[in-house]
Amino acid sequence: MAKDIKGITVKKENFSEWYTQVIQKADLADYSAVSGCIVYKPNSYLIWEKIKHLVDQRFKSVGIKNAYFPLFIPEKLLQKEEAHVEGFSPEVAWVTHAGKTKLDERLAVRPTSETIMYDSYAKWIRSHKDLPLRLNQWCNVVRWEFKHPIPFLRGREFLWNEGHTVFATKKEAEAEKDQIINIYNDVCENYLALPSLIGKKSEKEKFAGAEYTVSMEFLMPNGKGIQGPDFHHDGQNFAKAFDISFLDEKGTKQYAWQNTFAITTRMLGIMFAIHGDDKGLVLPPQLAPIQVVIVPILFEKTKAKVLKACQKIKDSLSPNFSVHLDNREDYSPGWKFNEWEVKGIPVRIEIGPRDLEKNQAVLVRRDTGEKKSLSISSLAKKVGPLLNQIQDNLLQKAKSHLKKSIVKVTTLAEAKKQINDQKIVFAPWCNTSQCEENIKDKISGAKSLNSPSKQSKATGKCFACAKKATSHFYFGKSY
């Protein structure tokens, strides 16, 4: 496989082609024999394992437990909540046969698990003592998208967590919102180095079956918004459809209040896209499978000495960092530099015989390309702070790009101009589905992203239809 690695041949401004090349050349994913389904290769899957672990630890620490529900959902169950089935049925993969036997009832391959889980919840929950019930599962889901698939960003099968929680009161249910969003945001900001716009989705864009949806929206290099983790407060919609009820302390039957929330493998693609540069991937040190790569400059006469020094450096760094010594002899140093740049390894250490004579090594940052000669003895002390600097720099760069890309507007004409100029606009809006349809008509590819909870009151007119604005929303082109 290694033989085929070449540098990225287009600039990042040619985003779509750049992204396709990065995914393949950094060995992150491959297309499979099933259209729209990718293979998650070890270089990306290991990062997903880390994200999963970080989120899972945090879920467990607030009392959410993991379970696993069946992959299949009988058709009748899927149809129990009206808005939900409308939202999902166009994309459901249906199992109709087992071996040579035709099934009596078709089975949906889960597009999401509300309906199969809530059928169990209805059996399990009887008393207020059974609440809250806070379960989560990490699994695969299938949504048979007919749009053009893009590795990680849009595909027919992806991996995610789906949290499904049940509370006795609306107040308790809604109190979970900040807890969950804070967990997702902690992981996104401090590990993936990705800032986001956090707020409520519009009536039109909320989850099928939810009372409201809070989303985290990220800004892609091509100016498009993309939805990341989300949290849905379902009110009593599913509780009523599935009869999830309990006897309260007075013995009165009450319907329960529910939330659902998710983070998916889409975040991998968002992270690869946002931090990458013309040379390829740039990985945040907190998630990079390899944080430091050591590349020896080998000549016949000095090879043994240089390799020995490299191994010593590796041994000194390995207790604290993930370090790889690239001691292959049939590849040139230049070829290796290129490979590890394409793969986004945060720090490279180069050592040749002349460096060694001076007891030095060259330390190279992947994010800025900056090179520094340092004494070998100081490496163990310098690598940690450097990785932190890189981590911080990636977040700050992404934050400042996000900030610069947001423009306040008050008219549809301004919005159109800015959105077509790859900006996100922030505008007072009426939040009606009819108006959103109209905006989509007028600005090709645009839709509402979300509405931050902290904002000054929108007292004026809707930027699009001039009716009364209820709040400010972000709008942009979007995946």
Next chain:
Amino acid sequence: MAKDIKGITVKKENFSEWYTQVIQKADLADYSAVSGCIVYKPNSYLIWEKIKHLVDQRFKSVGIKNAYFPLFIPEKLLQKEEAHVEGFSPEVAWVTHAGKTKLDERLAVRPTSETIMYDSYAKWIRSHKDLPLRLNQWCNVVRWEFKHPIPFLRGREFLWNEGHTVFATKKEAEAEKDQIINIYNDVCENYLALPSLIGKKSEKEKFAGAEYTVSMEFLMPNGKGIQGPDFHHDGQNFAKAFDISFLDEKGTKQYAWQNTFAITTRMLGIMFAIHGDDKGLVLPPQLAPIQVVIVPILFEKTKAKVLKACQKIKDSLSPNFSVHLDNREDYSPGWKFNEWEVKGIPVRIEIGPRDLEKNQAVLVRRDTGEKKSLSISSLAKKVGPLLNQIQDNLLQKAKSHLKKSIVKVTTLAEAKKQINDQKIVFAPWCNTSQCEENIKDKISGAKSLNSPSKQSKATGKCFACAKKATSHFYFGKSY
């Protein structure tokens, strides 16, 4: 949910009913709306997470990397290896429609992933430098069994690891066998406390597509054998069917050599079944979600004091053990003892006001029921060794039961008598499919389990057909 917990109402000797009650009453799993598919509840899923983590760590330490391949397999791919498709197609769940669209080609929901993975492997592997390729995935698989489903032991969807490795030579491929089996056996013996019979499966019972299969067979309380983790050496069967070939160092095209291996959620059921007793579950301390439960004996006057002492004990144990303080006030101590016994918690600490006056607590072992009064100050020192003793006792008990249950025989009549008496027999055998069919006819429910690699040479006659025996095999009734 808690309200419904009652003790187990049948003895373990009535195994089938006992098992059904334990699964439900210890809150391990529940039936779902999809026949043959269960819900893995937190009490069992957390144990699966631990098993997964233990195996995964060990895989990573020997250089196996995780990836994730699509859930779906196009029908044409599944058919590429003849023995393989014959073995699996009767149990395949088929996706035929997406939304309202009929698919051009049916998609199998993976019963195992050889065919989808090897299609990619054929693209990726070109040179001897690309080998070995050692990938693994943790995922769900579906096999539409038409036999009676039993939670964890036999169902239509289960969770597993599937390792799929590729080597340049048969020698290297076969050298992986002991490495993998040792990993599985380490986890089974030292964490699940389960001994097994390890050996090669018969020609008839080997994996569909493999050259040979090595399995770990466990002995269930009803005398039936059950297959656990396995390792298949595929030779070049799949390599030829999928054209997984490479240029060796001389530039000559060679077909690769392959192995596959798996451990599944079936192990949960085996562990629950083997260690449990008339009172319910008995969990090995190494895997128990809760290792120590503290039950205060509460009276109105002394409640505050006793609870305070319990909390102090909890705090002293929590850094090293997983401890739960059951401070519910609306359940009696007796009710709680019963609940935690049904759930198999290894150690219980009871404290009432009279114990407290003497600065004592009562320590109760779940495995033997043994009770001891101890000074509170000595608890922190005693709990660790006690958990180790329990862990060891479970393994030794299972080992001695396995040993006692194996009987050497040399005739079919003896075999029949012993097998019907819930024994495993060990007999010289010819290892032909025809003879195995005959044995199955003669001893209802019996089949070959496996043949250990270390054994004295079988020089005599086959116990069943009197032809030449090639080696000794274990036979028994089996799942």
